[in-house]
Amino acid sequence: MRLICIGCDCIHSEVANSSKSQNQCIHFLHTLLEKCYNATYWDDVLGNRTPHNNLYKMKKFIKKNPVLLVVDVQKGFLDEKHWGGNRNNKNAELVCSKLIKKWRDLNLKIIHVKHSSLNPKSPLHKNNPGFEFNQMVTPLDNEIVIIKNVNSAFIGTNLKEMLDNEKCTTIVIVGLTTDHCISTTTRMAGNFGYETYVISDATATFDKEGLSGERFSSEEVHQISLASLQNEFATVLKYEQLINMK
Numbered sequence: 001m002r003l004i005c006i007g008c009d010c011i012h013s014e015v016a017n018s019s020k021s022q023n024q025c026i027h028f029l030h031t032l033l034e035k036c037y038n039a040t041y042w043d044d045v046l047g048n049r050t051p052h053n054n055l056y057k058m059k060k061f062i063k064k065n066p067v068l069l070v071v072d073v074q075k076g077f078l079d080e081k082h083w084g085g086n087r088n089n090k091n092a093e094l095v096c097s098k099l100i101k102k103w104r105d106l107n108l109k110i111i112h113v114k115h116s117s118l119n120p121k122s123p124l125h126k127n128n129p130g131f132e133f134n135q136m137v138t139p140l141d142n143e144i145v146i147i148k149n150v151n152s153a154f155i156g157t158n159l160k161e162m163l164d165n166e167k168c169t170t171i172v173i174v175g176l177t178t179d180h181c182i183s184t185t186t187r188m189a190g191n192f193g194y195e196t197y198v199i200s201d202a203t204a205t206f207d208k209e210g211l212s213g214e215r216f217s218s219e220e221v222h223q224i225s226l227a228s229l230q231n232e233f234a235t236v237l238k239y240e241q242l243i244n245m246k
Contacts, residue, residue, distance in 0.1 A: 061245045064170040064195070067163065068103045070096060071113045071153055071175030071185055073137040076123030076130025080206060083177070088218040089204035095239050096174045096202045097136040102243065104140070109168065112139045113146045113153045115181065151184035160192060170195040172242070173234070174202035179225040190233030198234045199242060200226055 073096055080087050103110050114133065115124045123130030139145055146157045153159050163171070171194045173186050182203045189196040205225070208216045230236045237245075 058243060058245050061170075061242075062106060062108070065108060065168065066170040066172050066197075067168045068099060068108065068110045069113065069153065069171050069173045069175075069185070070100065070110065070137055071173060072115045072124075072177070072181050073112075073134045073175050074114060074124060074130060075132050075134055076128065077176050078134070079123050079130065082123055084206035084208055084218075086207040086218050087204055088206075088222050089201060092174075092176070092202055092204040093134050093136045095199065098239065099172070099174060099199065099202060099242075100137055109144075109166070110139070111144045111146060111159070111162070112137070113148060113159075113175070113181075113185075116147050116149055118149055151181045152188050153181070153185045154188045154192070163194070168194075170197075172197045172199065174199045176204060178203045178205040178222045179208075180205075183225050183229060186229050187233045190229075196234040197242065198226065198229055198236050199239055200236050201238050 073093055077083065077087075100110060112133070114131070116126050116131065117124040119125060120127065122128070125131060133139065144162070146153060146159055148155065148157050150156060171189050173182060173189065173196065175182055182198065186196055186198055200222075203222075205218050205222050207218050208221050210216055226236045
């Protein structure tokens with residue numbers, strides 16, 4: 001068998017007897033195909049021989065054309081004191097930005113949701129600087145932006161109509177905050193029948209005061225909120241678990 005590896009200045013003869021040469025060529029082809037990703041083509045040509053790669057591992061999930069729903073990643077949430085303080089998952093916006101980049105690289109749909117509070121004193125009121133998107137997740141001109149006034153991204157918006165018109169059945173939800181808009185949007189998505197995923201390290205929340213004045217830490221609130229969603233309304237995954245899905 002004779003394999004010519006175009007573009008890497010090498011010709012490997014007797015590939016069947018040289019696993020090292022074969023792997024080098026497969027790695028080159030894989031790198032080339034990553035730039036013009038087509039899941040079906042990878043299945044047909046490379047099969048299971050493809051080296052470990054996040055895009056390849058996600059290939060079956062990607063075939064579902066999952067929508068990335070980025071909820072309320074706005075500058076107003078940088079004011080920790082206003083929301084209860086002691087925010088957990090300080091890197092949530094960074095993880096959101098990594099997911100946005102991956103979705104853009106894969107040419108998958110991204111929908112950005114922005115909360116417009118009706119309370120003029122809220123950092124998320126449209127007249128306040130906190131209304132603006134966090135710069136780490138700024139939408140591109142061709143990406144959809146939905147404005148909402150309540151916790152659910154489905155209430156008072158055309159989100160469901162948009163998803164159904166494009167036959168979108170799978171949603172990945174990230175953003176702020178875990179126990180409010182993420183939880184409410186996720187519950188409605190699950191009730192509507194969408195295959196719904198929440199990325200736990202791409203969301204965050206703040207400390208909460210209980211009915212008797214007791215203090216609940218942001219991490220406690222975060223974990224309990226996610227536990228309430230898991231297996232009933234959504235599948236809860238970490239970023240690394242999502243990108244390594246098969």
